[in-house]
Amino acid sequence: MPDLGEPQLHQLTIDEIFKRLETRAGGLSPQEAQERLNRHGPNVLEEPARYSLIRGFLRQFTHFLALLLWIAAALAFTAEFMKPGEGMATLGWAILGVIVINAAFAFFQEYKAERAVHALHRLLPARAWVLRGNQPHDLLRSEIVPGDVIVIEEGEQVSADARLIEAADMLVDLSSLTGESRPKRRIAEPVADGHLLDIPNLLFAGTPVLSGRGKAVVFATGMQTEFGKIARLSTSVETGLSPLQKEIVKVTHVVALLSLAMGIVFFVIGVSMGLGFWISAIFGIGIIVANVPEGLLPTVTLALALGSQRMAKRHALIKQLTSVETLGCTTVICTDKTGTLTENRMRVARFYMDHLEIEVQESCLVIAGRVTSAVEAGEYAPLFEAIIHCHNAKRVRRTDGRPTITGDPTEVALVEFAQDHGLLHREPMPRMGELPFDADRKRMSTLHWREGRLVAFVKGAPESLLPLCTHMLHHSTRSQMSQEDRLRIMEQSRTFAQQAYRVLAVAMRDIEQGLEKLDIEQVEQTLTFLGLVAMIDPPRHEVPEAIARCRQAGVRIIMITGDHPLTALAIARQIGLAPKESHTRPVEFCPVIEGHQVETMSDEALRRLLTPTLPGEADPIFARMAPRHKMRVVSALKDLGEVVAVTGDGVNDAPAIKKADIGIAMGIAGTDVAKETADMILLDDNFATIVNAIEEGRAVYANIRKFSTYVLASNVPEVVPYLAYGL
Incomplete structure (x- = not known):
């Protein structure tokens, strides 16, 4: 909530609210509203940069392996220019063909899977009823400003953060912000301090009104709302390379340096043996080109694309091809509870x-x-x-x-x-x-x-x-x-x-x-x-078996929820994520950590908490977690060398989904925010689909390693004739 001075808005009477926000029961005048619109800007979220077809296509030509192939093609054409008729031009054109075909194929696969982009603003309602000059007006959401008096009815979504001044039997669903499935009752009377999202006379943008009606005075719009802060938190997260990309970069760096070194060495040897400058240069270029693994890039892309298509048949939509192999490397799944492990339905x-x-x-x-x-x-x-x-x-x-x-x-x-x-x-x-x-x-x-x-x-x-x-x-x-x-x-x-x-x-x-x-x-x-x-809110029936399969595959599962600790622990026991309570295995055997504890915990203490000390030891359960707390847990796991997948369906899950090595969103119950941020979307909202996708990803990863070994090994016979000629 913006700092509007003391006491805070939720502590004020209705007359004090009007005075603090410089408004009145009948709303702002049109002139006042226009002046505030100019001052605060429209009530919209900053949209992410639009997906550029041209930039998306050009990106396929500029990664390290593609650059290595460009250099190889250039060297081949240089050798042909220096000594025509040796067939080097044909090799150069072949390498260029590999680059273009691979880029087109990879671009098509990624563009085809781009389904949830630019959906963040669609979660908020397009229009709302606002009192202006004592008259109700049906306005665009973007025109709402601080000080506006908005009218809210059952079934609508709240357009901006607001303080209630009238409320009749009002219940709101905050699960997309808090992760807690129970509806929250809202009142208009002043209240004492509490956790921001639990204050009963405040409404928050993007949350649906389940029942009742009321009026409220807007105090925050656009990126100043709680919804906007989470959106900003999501966009501030930088994404890194996938495990396979890191390995390929490492391998191609080694190959490039080795090729360059061998080319220079044999060029020097050729000149010292009296072969002449141009012949020695062609000889060195041939060594470099022969060492370039031109078959590696299309092989990897094809394997990822086929894996992506197989996953789509099993209800997992992959938005980026590299996510396929990241799934195969996953060692920890951090999962939300409401709507992911449970049905989100009482x-x-x-x-x-x-x-x-x-x-x-x-x-x-x-x-x-x-x-x-x-x-x-x-x-x-x-x-x-x-x-x-x-x-x-x-x-x-x-x-x-x-x-x-x-x-x-x-x-x-x-x-x-x-x-x-x-x-x-x-x-x-x-x-x-x-x-x-x-x-x-x-x-x-x-x-x-x-x-x-x-x-x-x-x-x-x-x-x-x-x-x-x-x-x-x-x-x-x-x-x-x-x-x-x-x-x-x-x-x-x-x-x-x-x-x-x-x-x-x-x-x-x-x-x-x-x-x-x-x-x-x-x-x-x-x-x-x-x-x-x-x-x-019962667990999904497929979840216990999916968790058992994950454990058999060596994948840890950690629940991170905004819900109550007792609820989180009870659900964890039902699905096999935590041991059943008994005299020999007390509650402490599976610690439940709350958000305020994570807040005060050092990074080192958090890493110790997340490091299992005994085989089969239950992982901690995190409850009452805010988005920033979830991000800290994900960061700590990544610092420990884990490959982290994060699942979720709410706005509150988006920052952690973005921070993870692979973010997974629910396709049916998930908010557009979660889908936009995720790397993979579960089309059937089935937690077991994640396990299927991990198995598919591991198979793809194993195949890619075999293909890479073969492609690199096949370069040896290409180098041997040059070595024999030099000797």
């Missing part, structure tokens, strides 16, 4: 009712070892009835005509459970009212008309809802809730939370006739507890 996984834990499977429930359907589980009907009605998720159709459910991901998970288990065929009860969620109560209630009377369904945080419950259902009968019942329920809630579940408590109340006021105090009391609902 699902109902378990219920707890009447002191029984119920497992939710794809189309059935498992209750105390008994498999049944949700429709047939009559004793749990009140819980399911509450789930069906106590939410604000909406069923809509996408632009392609397919149905989908929108809203708070938690509520979407509840509706999807009801839909998948055949619970939505009944006629819903008419809704008569709602007591919306707020941050203080941590719960919401809906009022419905059922069989001639009102019923209230309540859901919320267990610690908030349980104290209001006086009864519970026991064998479908309403009975008094004892203190022991309450303690057992809270213990189960804590157990769910430690397993990375998001836990909701659900209750109900029959409203007595003649109740004068339907307010919070009157409705949310003497509730009947129905059960706990445990939800999770």
Whole structure:
């Protein structure tokens, strides 16, 4: 957030905000807006340099091996000029043909794979509603300036960093910035200090509004937004040579120096033996040209191109050919959690009712070892009835005509459970009212008309809802809730939370006739507890096997996420990235390091942390990590000599993706920012595709080494005739 003085914006009242940002509730006047646009510039991100066809093509002619071939061709034509008829011109034209054909082929492959360039600005919305002169205007995003009052509705993306002045039931998705999958509630009231992205009255550019609506005053635009800072961090990272490129440069340097030395030595020998200056010169040039591995460049390019095409068939799009062999050399994969290892979609996984834990499977429930359907589980009907009605998720159709459910991901998970288990065929009860969620109560209630009377369904945080419950259902009968019942329920809630579940408590109340006021105090009391609902963003089903294959191949996997440490550790255990907790293998066996610890850690300490000391030792898990922390981890691994691949799908992953030896983005769920920065895009968002690509890359790398050995060895017979002639 720009330094606007003390106290900070989130601590101010609405009137103080207007005074600080020199604006008003009705927005800026057109003249003020134009003056600020001239001062601050348009609300756009600095676009990366456009991909130049000419520069891209010329680049294929200027790398070291191509330059060596140019020199060889020039020497061949020089020799032909000095002594025509020796066939050196034919060799020169052949070498030029190799250079041109190879350059054209490599350029075509790289240009064909350039799919995600210049997409950074497309993540931000093109237009937004802005108050100017007390009137709403539909403006281009680029025209928004600090001090503008923007109007935000459900389903929109925020156009600039802004401070809320009005908010109604607003939830935002910050996962692309923080890596944390849970939606964040937003309010308009002043708040105390906190971590910037966690401050509940601030909105950030590029983040979607899941539900609710509000108004906010813009305080940062363009590259001054948090989104822009991450974009700048990404563009500041310099890319280096791939492992194969480094080896080829090393080999070609040796070959070039050796060839030049041999040419000069035999030129001197020829002159000293009385062969004459021109004959000795041609002899020396012949030695140099014969040593040039003109077949190496097309061989390497062809192998990489074929590997790239095979990877594309396995759903891995390679943007640069050299990325193929880099994959084969990969020793460490640093992976994001949300959307990469997990589905980035909340699902109902378990219920707890009447002191029984119920497992939710794809189309059935498992209750105390008994498999049944949700429709047939009559004793749990009140819980399911509450789930069906106590939410604000909406069923809509996408632009392609397919149905989908929108809203708070938690509520979407509840509706999807009801839909998948055949619970939505009944006629819903008419809704008569709602007591919306707020941050203080941590719960919401809906009022419905059922069989001639009102019923209230309540859901919320267990610690908030349980104290209001006086009864519970026991064998479908309403009975008094004892203190022991309450303690057992809270213990189960804590157990769910430690397993990375998001836990909701659900209750109900029959409203007595003649109740004068339907307010919070009157409705949310003497509730009947129905059960706990445990939800999770589940791991992708293919991930555990993929991780096992990586370990068999000697590739380490390190989770780096912005999510909560407990959530990160629980997911790591589920997918086999961390050992299961037991008495003999405590939690400390797999350390969880948070971003603030990385912040204060020296480079040497970080390198020690990332260096395994025992075979099979679990790598650390990094949680609550900001983009700069991820970059430090990647840099430390590279300093240790590791070849690092980084996977991710969010804006917050882009700097580390760029810093890595090879960056990998998700093609379906990934943001355009991540795709633009990456070297490889997973077209199916399947983590297992990375393992397939590594195997393919290793095969390509092995083939290239064999080809290189053959090409270099084949130059020996070319040199022998010259040596024999000289002797």
